Amino acid sequence: MAMKAPPRALKPKPARTPAAPARQPGITRTNTRRDGEGTRERILDAAEELFAAHGFHGTSMRDVAEVIGSGIALVTYHFGTKDVLFSTVIKRRAAYMAHERIRALDAARARVQGKALPVEDLVSGYVWPFVERSVAGGKGWKNYSLFVARHANSPEFSKVLSEHYDPVARQYLNEFERTFPGMPQKDLYYAFSFMVGAMVATVAEPGRVEHLSFGQIKASDVEEVFKRMLPFLSAGFKSLVPQPS
Numbered sequence: 001m002a003m004k005a006p007p008r009a010l011k012p013k014p015a016r017t018p019a020a021p022a023r024q025p026g027i028t029r030t031n032t033r034r035d036g037e038g039t040r041e042r043i044l045d046a047a048e049e050l051f052a053a054h055g056f057h058g059t060s061m062r063d064v065a066e067v068i069g070s071g072i073a074l075v076t077y078h079f080g081t082k083d084v085l086f087s088t089v090i091k092r093r094a095a096y097m098a099h100e101r102i103r104a105l106d107a108a109r110a111r112v113q114g115k116a117l118p119v120e121d122l123v124s125g126y127v128w129p130f131v132e133r134s135v136a137g138g139k140g141w142k143n144y145s146l147f148v149a150r151h152a153n154s155p156e157f158s159k160v161l162s163e164h165y166d167p168v169a170r171q172y173l174n175e176f177e178r179t180f181p182g183m184p185q186k187d188l189y190y191a192f193s194f195m196v197g198a199m200v201a202t203v204a205e206p207g208r209v210e211h212l213s214f215g216q217i218k219a220s221d222v223e224e225v226f227k228r229m230l231p232f233l234s235a236g237f238k239s240l241v242p243q244p245s
Contacts, residue, residue: 040078042068045140048089052146056086056157087160093133093144094164100129101168105175116178119234126172127199127233128226134203135222149204152196180241187240195233202229 046067050059061082065072079085104125108117134145151157169192176188183191202225209217219225 036078039068039074043075043078043085044089044092045143047085048140048147049143051086051089052143052150055150056082061085086157087163089144089147090160090164093141097129097133097165098168101126102171104129105171116181117175119176119179119237120230122172122175122179123195123233123237124226124230126169127195127229130199131203131226131229132222135220135225145200145203149200152200176237180237183237183241191237191240194236198229198233 043064047059047064050063050067054063059082061075062072064085065075068074075085079088104121108121108125111121112118130145133141135142148161152161173188173192176192177183177185180188202219207219210219217225
């Protein structure tokens, strides 16, 4: 006799697959963003070093890609063009520099309570953050200081540098005018330019002065460097104030 098939109700039910846990919103996006930010930083570090060593025209997007071990498509994905990459390299550390300079300016203003600022406060507030970071800020800041020194006086790059540095520079120039009301504005601009030039040159080629001094001067001793730099630059501003005849 043929066996009957078991009733449908008695057939074993297939095991239920446990439901997958609900995806936590934002986790994947956050990790992706963090990975992307890390990649951008590596690209900026590589570009900063290459621009410092070889200049804008001596560096290609492919060079940057090779340094980080990737294809050029990754670099262009994040920055598009070399002009954008160059501007972003400037902007990244210029933002920190602006913050430190404004903080120094606000502290000096608070001390004098509405009076004209001593020239030493203005010189120190503008120059010290750049000198200190270039010497004590590690490889990245050293590359950046060389990068700025290489491009600062080039008419080709003055516009992009001005975009990131002029707003704070003009605040300092306004305070210099209050400190030296009798100085012709043209002379004030000259003095400010000389100050910036000395600042950039000091950190760009420290080995030069070490050789000239037969090792007496150590450019890495930033406090000793600035101790001489501050009165020298301050006296330069004072010397351009017209004297009564």
